[in-house]
Amino acid sequence: MKKTFLYIAIAFAFTTYAQAQVMTPPPSYSETQMDATKVYRAEAERINNLVHTKLDLKFDYAKQHVLGEAWVTLKPHFYETNKLTLDAKAMLIHEVALVQGNTKKPLKFTNDDYQLFVDLDKVYKRDQEYTVYIKYTARPNEVKQQGSAAINDARGIYFINPDGSDPSKPTQIWTQGETESSSCWFPTIDKPNQKTSQEIYLTYPEKYVSLSNGLLKSSKKNPNGTKTDYWKFDYKHAPYLFFVGIGDHAIIKDKWKHIDVDYYVEQDYKEYAKDIFGMTPDMITFFSDLLNYPYPWDKYHQMTA
Incomplete structure (x- = not known):
């Protein structure tokens, strides 16, 4: 029961x-x-599109500042506009002007700790390019934006042992822009859906070497103990991929087919550079064959930091 x-x-x-x-x-x-x-994550709204970015950078090691000049070429994305907003985090903005041939026309602007707001000289229509010149000081240690779980620091550019006081550390400058931190060292529309070509002039102490995107077009010594390198990269890419590295590195040369493959390592490791990085050409071959698409860029250089 x-x-x-x-x-x-x-x-x-x-x-x-x-x-x-x-x-x-x-x-x-x-x-x-x-x-x-x-x-759902919508892409960032596009009012203006980046076209090309030219930078001329010098460095104040004592203050850990970037003394910069930028020529940013843009065009309206779709609707006409007479306004421009650039990301420019913790920057001192000294001058903003419209480039007109060999002359510059001053533009009205305001800025805060995050962005630069520019009144253009007129209304620009879709696909009508214009170039804005900006003279500025970037202060990465004043940046207020927070990092993420993956990248817990968001200063964009880093001065390592800038005064040489720590004998256990090299003196270096290097950048890390992912995903919206390049605007800590140059004004831009710092969004992954923007694409721009680039050219960069870097002036720094002669005893060091530099690395950036694209090809080194020239390097000249200056009377004051510095040198100026000119790097140029013609392919369009997101702002977070801009890179600058400066330090006392040995450059170990290698090749993949006709492409230079260089390894930038601290002087103590120059004898071991190919032990560390020597499989790089084989790696490029492997992925080129696997994807049935040859490696497309001008070079493949690696820098230790």
Whole structure:
């Protein structure tokens, strides 16, 4: 008798559970839509598009500042506009002007700790290019933006042992722009959906070497103990991929087909550079064959920091 009651109770429980599942209505469209918006990430709004970026950079090692000049070429994305907003974090902005041939026309601007707001000289239509000149001082140690779980620092450019006071550390400058930190050292539209070509002039102490995107077009020594390198990269890429590295590195040469593959290492490691990086040409071959697409860039250089 007890077993019979037990079976009846179990059957009733399962029936009640099944009815509850059938009677529970599916989530409404609005609920589903709300859940989707929690994970959806729209691309950044585009009012102006980057076209080309030219930088002329010098460095104040004592203050850990970048003394910069930027020529940023842009065009409206779709709608006409007479405004420009650039990301320029913790920067002192000294001058903003429209480039007109060999002359510059001053432009009105305001800025805060995050952005530079420029009133253009007129309304520009879609695909009508213009170039804005900006003279500025970047102060990475004053940057207020927070890092992420993956990259817990967001200063964009780093001065390592700038005064040489720590004998255990090399004196270096290097950048890390992912994903919106390049605007800590040059004004730009710091979004991954923007693409720009670039050229950079770097002036720094003669005893060091530099590395940046693209090819080294020239390097000249200056009377004051510095030298100026000119790097140029014609392919379009996101601002966070801009790179600058400066330090007392040995440069170990290698090749993949006709492409230079260089290893920039601290002087103590120059004898071991190919032990560390020597498989790089084989790696490029492997992935070129695997993807059936040859490595497309001008060079493949690696720098230790």
